[in-house]
Amino acid sequence: MTKPMISPASTATCPACGLLCDDINLSQLNNNTCAKSIAFFGQKSVNASPQIAGKPVTLAQAIAKAAEILKKSKQPLLSGLSTDVTGFRAVFDLAQKTHGSLKHMNAASAQRNLNVLQSTGWQTTTLTEVKNRADVIVCIGTDVVSHNPRFFERNVDCDGMFISAKNRQLIFVGNAPNNDHIKSNALKASWVLPCRADDFPSATGALRALVQNKPLNTPNIGGISLADLTTLADKLKQAKYAVMVWIAKDLDFKFADLTIQNITQTVAALNETTRAGGLALGGSDGDTSANYANTWLSGYALNDSEATHDAVVYINSFSPSKAAPKTNLPLIVLGNCNLQFADQIPDVFIPIATPGLDCSGTLFRVDSSVVLPLKKLHENELPLLADVAKQIEALL
Amino acid sequence: MITHLKNGKLYDPAHNKDGVVEDIYIFQGRIIPKPLDSEKISQTYDLTGKIVMAGAIDMHSHIGGGKVNIARMMLPEFQLKEQQETKNYTEPEAHICTPNCSHNATPSSTDAGFRYIEMGYTAAFEPAILPINARQAHLEMGDTPMIDKGGYAMLGNDDYFLRLLSNKADQKAINDYVAWTLHATQAIGIKVVNPGGISAFKFNQRKLDLDENNVHYQVTPRDILKSLSTAVQQLGIAKPLHVHCNNLGTPGNFQTTLDTMGASEGVPMHLTHIQFHSYGTEGDKKFSSAAAQIAESINKNKHITTDVGQILFGQTVTASGDNMVQFLNAKHANPKKSVIMDIECDAGCGVVPFKYKDKNYVNALQWAIGLELFLSVEDPWRIFLTTDHPNGAPFTSYPHLIRLLMDKSFRNDAFSKLNLDAQAMSNLTSLNREYSLYEIAIMTRAGAAKLIGLNDRGHLGVGAGADITVYTEQADHEAMFAKPDYVFKDGELVVKDGKVVKVVWGATHTAKPAFDIGVEKGLKSYFEQYHTIQMDNFKIANDELTEDGRGRIIVHNNTHQKEQS
Numbered sequence: 001m002t003k004p005m006i007s008p009a010s011t012a013t014c015p016a017c018g019l020l021c022d023d024i025n026l027s028q029l030n031n032n033t034c035a036k037s038i039a040f041f042g043q044k045s046v047n048a049s050p051q052i053a054g055k056p057v058t059l060a061q062a063i064a065k066a067a068e069i070l071k072k073s074k075q076p077l078l079s080g081l082s083t084d085v086t087g088f089r090a091v092f093d094l095a096q097k098t099h100g101s102l103k104h105m106n107a108a109s110a111q112r113n114l115n116v117l118q119s120t121g122w123q124t125t126t127l128t129e130v131k132n133r134a135d136v137i138v139c140i141g142t143d144v145v146s147h148n149p150r151f152f153e154r155n156v157d158c159d160g161m162f163i164s165a166k167n168r169q170l171i172f173v174g175n176a177p178n179n180d181h182i183k184s185n186a187l188k189a190s191w192v193l194p195c196r197a198d199d200f201p202s203a204t205g206a207l208r209a210l211v212q213n214k215p216l217n218t219p220n221i222g223g224i225s226l227a228d229l230t231t232l233a234d235k236l237k238q239a240k241y242a243v244m245v246w247i248a249k250d251l252d253f254k255f256a257d258l259t260i261q262n263i264t265q266t267v268a269a270l271n272e273t274t275r276a277g278g279l280a281l282g283g284s285d286g287d288t289s290a291n292y293a294n295t296w297l298s299g300y301a302l303n304d305s306e307a308t309h310d311a312v313v314y315i316n317s318f319s320p321s322k323a324a325p326k327t328n329l330p331l332i333v334l335g336n337c338n339l340q341f342a343d344q345i346p347d348v349f350i351p352i353a354t355p356g357l358d359c360s361g362t363l364f365r366v367d368s369s370v371v372l373p374l375k376k377l378h379e380n381e382l383p384l385l386a387d388v389a390k391q392i393e394a395l396l
Numbered sequence: 397m398i399t400h401l402k403n404g405k406l407y408d409p410a411h412n413k414d415g416v417v418e419d420i421y422i423f424q425g426r427i428i429p430k431p432l433d434s435e436k437i438s439q440t441y442d443l444t445g446k447i448v449m450a451g452a453i454d455m456h457s458h459i460g461g462g463k464v465n466i467a468r469m470m471l472p473e474f475q476l477k478e479q480q481e482t483k484n485y486t487e488p489e490a491h492i493c494t495p496n497c498s499h500n501a502t503p504s505s506t507d508a509g510f511r512y513i514e515m516g517y518t519a520a521f522e523p524a525i526l527p528i529n530a531r532q533a534h535l536e537m538g539d540t541p542m543i544d545k546g547g548y549a550m551l552g553n554d555d556y557f558l559r560l561l562s563n564k565a566d567q568k569a570i571n572d573y574v575a576w577t578l579h580a581t582q583a584i585g586i587k588v589v590n591p592g593g594i595s596a597f598k599f600n601q602r603k604l605d606l607d608e609n610n611v612h613y614q615v616t617p618r619d620i621l622k623s624l625s626t627a628v629q630q631l632g633i634a635k636p637l638h639v640h641c642n643n644l645g646t647p648g649n650f651q652t653t654l655d656t657m658g659a660s661e662g663v664p665m666h667l668t669h670i671q672f673h674s675y676g677t678e679g680d681k682k683f684s685s686a687a688a689q690i691a692e693s694i695n696k697n698k699h700i701t702t703d704v705g706q707i708l709f710g711q712t713v714t715a716s717g718d719n720m721v722q723f724l725n726a727k728h729a730n731p732k733k734s735v736i737m738d739i740e741c742d743a744g745c746g747v748v749p750f751k752y753k754d755k756n757y758v759n760a761l762q763w764a765i766g767l768e769l770f771l772s773v774e775d776p777w778r779i780f781l782t783t784d785h786p787n788g789a790p791f792t793s794y795p796h797l798i799r800l801l802m803d804k805s806f807r808n809d810a811f812s813k814l815n816l817d818a819q820a821m822s823n824l825t826s827l828n829r830e831y832s833l834y835e836i837a838i839m840t841r842a843g844a845a846k847l848i849g850l851n852d853r854g855h856l857g858v859g860a861g862a863d864i865t866v867y868t869e870q871a872d873h874e875a876m877f878a879k880p881d882y883v884f885k886d887g888e889l890v891v892k893d894g895k896v897v898k899v900v901w902g903a904t905h906t907a908k909p910a911f912d913i914g915v916e917k918g919l920k921s922y923f924e925q926y927h928t929i930q931m932d933n934f935k936i937a938n939d940e941l942t943e944d945g946r947g948r949i950i951v952h953n954n955t956h957q958k959e960q961s
Contacts, residue, residue, distance in 0.1 A: 011930065022933050085535060086944075117470050121726075121733035121747075127928040128528075128740040132555070133598065154928060161555060161741070161926050162612075240600070271723065275600050277738055292465060296536045299504035301469040362535070362940070369462060369739045371531035372933050373940065 013374050015084075015318055015356045016040040018283025018366025019127070019148050026377070033181060034149040043320065045358050047381045048337040048351040059350065059383060066348045067395035069311055069330045076100040077309035080324065080335075081302075082285035082316040083385055084361035084374065088293045090386035090393075091315060097393050101307035102294060105322060106287040109248040111304035113280050115257035118301075122264040125243060125277025126367040132160035133275075136169045136239035138232070140263055141200050142250040143177035147282045148366070150181070157184050162241075169235060173203060173224075193224050193232065197253055204262035207233055211269045236266070241275045247282035283366030285318050292364050314346070317354050317385060334388055353382040397438040398423050398431055399887060404443035404866065407833050408450065409842040410855035414834040420448070422862040425886040429858050443866055446881060449837050450854050451518025451863030453844040456638075456668055456703050457785040459508050459540060460522040460547065461533035463715035464786065466735050466747045468502045471713060473731065501712040501786035505539040511792050513542035514894055516865030516880040519853060519902065520791075522547035523587055523638060523668065524717045527554070528742040530581035531936055537904065538947050542890060544853070544863075546905035548638045549581040550717055552588035552620045553595040555741040556922055561623055562613040567630065568912075574627040575911035576919070580935040584848060584907045584952065585635030586628050587668075589717040590642050591617035594744045597720035604642055604720070606655050617642050618659045625660035631909040632953060634849020636664035636701060641673045644721045648677040650686030657697045666847065669705025669784040670694075671766040679821055683758055685765045688823070691772030694779070701847060702773065703780035706766035706797055707759065708789035713749040715786065722746020741926065752789075760818035764811065770801055771827040776838040777846070799874035801831040849952045850905060862887035901946040908951050 013022040016036040024037060032038050050062035057065075070076055078095050081088065081104040095102050104110065116122060130137070137156055144151045152170075159165050170182075170190035174197075179188050195203050199222030206221040210233035219226055236242045244263050251259055263278060270276035294302045313332045314324035320338035324331060330347050333339065337351035355361025356374035359382075364371050401420040406413045421428050421437075431437070458464050468474075503511060512520055525533045525547040537545040551557050551574065560569060574586060592615065593604040599612050606617050625637040641656045643649035653673040657665075667673065670690060678684035694700050711730075716722050719736050725748045726734040734748040752759040766788070773779040781798070785791035800807045808825050831839075845854025852861045866882040879894030890898045916931065923931040941947040 010932075013933065020929075022930050089539070114469070117733075117735070118472060119733065121470055121729075121735045123723075123736040125738045126740050128742075128926070129598070129738045131928055132741055132926055133738075241598070271736075275598060275738075291469075292532070293535070295468045296465050296505045297539060299468055299474075299502065299507070300472060362531070364532070369526070369529050369532075369737070370929060371529070371535070372929060373531075373937075 012041065012377060013356060013372050014040060015286070015363055015374060016284065017148050018281060018288065019150060019154070020363060020365045020370070020372050021150055021154065022372055033153060036149055041357070043338060043354070043357065045354070045378065045380050045382065046337050050351065051349040053347060054345040062348050062350050063388065063391045064395065066332045066350070067392050069332060069347060070098050070392065071396060073098065073311035073330070075307060075309050076311040076313055077103060077306065078313045078315065079103045080105050080315040081290045082318045082322070083290070084286055084317070084355040084363050085289050085293050086361060087315070087317060087355065087385035088286070088290045089297070090389035092294060092297050094389045094393050097396055100313070101309065102302060103304070103306055104287050104290050104302055105285055105316070106249070107302065107304040109252070109282070110287055110291060110302070112248040112251060112257045112260055114301055114303060116261045116264055120261060120265065122278050123267050123271055123276070125279055126369050127155050127365070129277065130243050130279065131155045131158065133162050133241040134243040135163050135167060136171070136235055136242040137245065138171045138173065138236065138242065139177070139245045140204060141174045141197065142245065142247040143172070143175065144245060144247065144281055145178055145181055147247050147249065151281060152182050152187070157182050157187055171232065171235070193228055195222055195224055199223050200251065200259045201255070201262070203229070204259050204266070208262045208266045208269065211236060211266050236270055236276065237274065239274060239276065241277070242270055243277055243279050245279045245281055248280060249282050279367065281366055285316070285322070286363060288364040288366055288368055289362070292368065315385065317352060334385055337382055350388055351382055352385045352388060353380070358382045359384055398428070398435060400437045400440040401448065401864070401866070402440055402442050402444070404446050404448035406448050406856055407837040408856040409834060409838045411857050413856070420856060420864070422884070422887040425862055427856060427858055427860045427862050441882065445869070447833065447867040447869050448856070449516070449865050449867070450841045450856055450860070451865050451883065451885070452516050452840040453848070453850065453854055454512070454517055454520040454782065454791060455780050455844045455848060456523045456782045457520045457791050458522060458524065458715055458787070459520050459545065459785070460537035461525050462529050463524070463745050463747055464502055465536065466745070467713045467715050467749070467786070470733060470735060470747065471502060471749055474500045474502050501790045505536050506541060509540040509542040510896055513883055513885065513891055513896060515792070515794060515878060516867070516883050517543060518863035518883070518885055519544035519850070521545065521584070521848065524589060525549050525581055525583055526717065526739060526743045526745070527551070527577055527581045528740040528934070530583070531940070534582060534904065534936060534941055538941060538944070541899050541901055542885065542896065544902035544905060546584040548585035548587040548635070549577050549583035550587050550589055550743050551577060552591045552624055553593070553743050555595065555926070556919070558592070558595055558610065558613045558615065561615045561619060567623070567626060569915070570623050571627045571630050572911045572915035574624065575631050575909045576915050578633070578906070579908050582904065582906050582936050582941060582949065584905050585633065585638055586624060587638035587640065588620060588624055589640040589743070590644065590720055591620040593617070593642055593720045594717060597723070597744065598738055602720065606642055606652050606659065621656065621659040621665070622661065625663040625665050629663050633907040633909055634952065635847060635907070636666045638666050638668055640668050640718060644672050644718055645675070645725065647675050647683045650674050650676055650690055653690055654693050657693055657700050660699065662699050664699045664701070666701045666703070668703055669782065669787065670702045671705045671707065671762065671769060671788070674765050674769060681757055681817070683761065684821055685761060685768060687765045687768035687772060691769055694773050695775070701778045701780070703782040704766050704769055705782055705784035705788045706770070707752050707762045708783065708793045708796065709752045709754045709759070709763065710789065711749070711751045712786045712789055713747060715745070715747045717743050717745055719744035719746040722748050754813060755815050757815045757817050760815035761821055763814065764818060764822035764824045767800060767807065768822065768824055768827065771829045776835040777843045779839065780844055780847070781839045795874045795877035798836055798877050799872065802836065802873045804828060804830050848905070849907065851952070903948040903950045904941055905950050905952060907953060909953065
């Protein structure tokens, strides 16, 4: 049913996490070290039929039914928003037309970072700077690889322009990480300062104080000895280019934004005398793309607030395992052709093309400065989200 | 279908027309000679008593690219709900405003296009496209309706270039890399920001003078300026190297600026937002105007062009590639927050909100310095009207700025309300010059088009693209320039009485000089070894700008242009 389009010599770009690795050799997918990537490119693009209440219908019928629901709705919620820039632009227009509100599936964790950005701002860096400059990398509250499996392989466990892999120090504050992806012995022996999630606020607060040269007067903070925290602060201060990594999704507790702010203010204090950068990783399902595009289109960042609504449009191009949140309201799903419906049969389901697989696309990387094209890998008949959204809009 | 603009008073400096009453005929988006009597005129606009100029061109405005988007994200307070004029987006023909309409420093991409065209501007150029971020710049500009756009790609702090320079690569290798960058980023010019300084900051240098070495590469800003300005000249692109000098904002930086003018050894350079680079250290506060010295030097150095980067009082946000300087400015942020970034061994950025206050000594003097420069640089073909949007002020304040230039008593009244110590340190009231409409048309139309190399824009001659603005002459030139009677974009009436009546999408202007594709050999291995993306994904294909059916790419060179679609 599907025929390949990409030449064996060229590489594909992977949207399965925020890193957007663009070195994916599809003819040697088994050599890929990333399970997320293998799963993404291993998806079968079936030409699934659109459905109304679980029954197959034509695309035109499904679009008409979706328009009928949205016509009755005074204010729908357009959620999920797992798509690329092109798809988001069309969804944004549909939201304007229907007076709808927009909320990404990663809104809760994205809001933690946004709170810090809108309160103090931050000083950050990007992947290529990490690869070529970072000599001390501190990961706080995350193993990184659960979200971004190839982060260390591609950016840390390699020689850069100004630093070699063996001269880097890798430090974790939190649980001991899974080091399977790291080849270099020097990095495998990374230093771990065990810390429970409950203790991140106090541990990061203490680290911030130490880096700001404020004396602390307690033998241990958040389960970490003052001596260890002082050593960590000294390593950061002595670094030529320290990088502090966090993943908002892993900092899932009340007021986690204040912990993130402790991290970013530690970076700011370091930059008074040496160089350092923060790096918020994670990211997937087009969250950075939706947020950035929404920001230039509307003037505002996407946030985690949820307006009162009377219908739900759930958009999910990338992740078949992420079903729509359960709702009693009319539900329209524009989604990946392999999307499963365990809890709830949507009123309308329109399978759409997945950017980077069934169609080309454009996606922001998690560090936000790099935008990459996604390739269409094979021919099939799945419609584009933008076309479906425009056709629905035309009927309103 | 021929449109006839009848009896307008033309200010068209490219053709030495200073208020000449003439007719204009438009056919298929272009100005044509007077048609034969037998040809049918479909529409006639009687412009008797009206002022007619080409559409204005903003040669330096941060309308696309990551920095202003970060500002939007960081500063939701700029877009307070009560300031919004809620209008129906789905019928833009009936309205001027979108649902999130804003008149502030960080308009949405839609509002930016609307606000520009409402003032009679038909093109704007993003002056600081990080090559690695160029795709975002074009996405944002692609969502900016009404106007033509384009941008300058930033080089001179990227590690690839600095390696070439420190390894003493020959000029041809530099030229090939510069040309390759123009192609890859779909830009029309090259900019350098704090030459070598953004890179130096990554090595923990905190300032860099013109003849000071970048500690790692052992090359100076002067070396960088010489190399890049020569490349731009030898490649034959019209737009001279766009230079944001070292030491922006630092008291005493005028000496760096004066010395920078000599760095290219006579090769054309454009020194941008020069107001921020014209500061002395005289007086009790060790901050003074060096506008007179700078203007005198510009008047002498015919290879130098400049734009002012005027500040105007009020809330704005500064967004710059110069993170070395913005890191220091972050201490003066208002509201108190900022973003400083190192980006991809390519460049950096710093976004710092700022409120210019007329009672503040430094801000008041900055305001005066900008105007002193405008009034002291003699040749309007070599100085351009900018606020470095949004750094000095939002571009929506241009009509106010034009009135300050054209109306001496208005200007002196404004001056008399400033911080008294600042007044004592400025010679502004002794400058009697008042810009004429003809000179304004040079600065904002003919001169800007000539500088960038837009041969068929910025004038009203036969063959020009019919981007035309029509005003009613008023004593209050702020009111006049804020609200044109008509704006035509490529021959279509798009604004009537200051309101958008039709939504159109402009083209993207680019320059694509020839180069030796062999340059990709070194680049490819550099990307593989040091970058985190592949070289092929760095390059922006034409389709990416045009496939939505709205965008068009126009390629310029010195002698001709062609359209790619």
